[in-house]
Amino acid sequence: FYYQKYRLWPFIMDKSVDNNINQLHPSKILDEMGIAWNDTIEKKTSQLYKKVSSVIPDIEWPYFAPYIEAINILKKEKNATILAHNYQTPEIYHCVSDVRGDSLQLAKEATKVDSDIIIQCGVYFMAETSKILNMDKKIIIPSLDAGCSLAASIKGQDVIDLKRENPGIPVVTYVNSSADVKAETDICCTSSNALEVVNSLDSDKVIFIPDEYLAMNIAKETKKEIIMWKGRCEVHEEFTVEEIREYRENEPGVKIIAHPECSPEVVDEADFSGSTSAMINWVKTNQPHKVLMVTECSMSDNVSVETPNVNFVRPCNLCPHMKEISLENILSSLWYETYEVIIDDDIARRALNSVNRMINL
16 A cells, blocks of 8 residues: 555656757666666565665566666766765665765765765755765755755845844754755754754844754754744644654554754653664664654564664655656766756855854854
8 A cells, every 4th residue: 555655666666857859768778778677687686675665666676677787887987976875766775876865964974975976865955965065076966956945945145034023133044945945044954953053143033044843943052032034844744743643543552753954742742752863873772672763654564674673653754856856867977977056156156154063063
């Protein structure tokens, strides 16, 4: 039921990811490379499939395997590194990526790799953050449709207006935001260090943008007055207290861990709240018998591969933007080196300052 209802079945989702009609469809790239499902590909990818067989049905592997083989060949030929966010599907996360983590982790790790090309398997603001920290490297995102409801809720001009309305009050910007927003802020934060960043500022008031729920959760833990922006993640705002309580009732003994982009009421119902990396570490450290991760559901798949003794209860809220990234368009992005992320030098410089202030803190 889970796969039929929620997974993006390849034979249904067989669409080109590029509007350029002169580009080959990803399946034709496989033909050009002479790669197709056969005994050789099955044998070469067998260890990868063994790793993800608990979360990918065997009916899908003959479709995925040729793309995985082609991507892993091309990234070596082109000296490319693939970054995958925790919300990517298992065939991407475990089978083609070189670096995995949350958005800031990926951007920081990108500074350490000696690659000509970096492929960002995440949403656009993540690719921008990677570019901000790696202006001398070629950063590519496989789909321009991989946006973010939270990042799209605010623009740089909105921050300028907020500062004009609240003179002298520092602006803290969640890294889940665009480059032009970061450029207008004083300091960035992640969901894991937001409280520390807010408390570090010498001001009784702080403007916290753009995530309203994260701001509310921080406001409960600090004495500072938080001026909020009404931005929300369309995945996390869907979770409700009633839903969480129903899971507790129907799944005796379940441990519930929630992302702080959820509402304060949902966070209060959880046994633990933290960033995607913190949630993953919590599961690996505590090894609960049964756990519910209140976040994008692909992360449960990815963590379950590495924690086979943990039973995952899966409330499947998919991020439609993350799911714009696929094996097909990763292959196209490597083949054609599209789409390159370009940021104005002045915006990148000012955005880097706000990111570096956080890192230095």
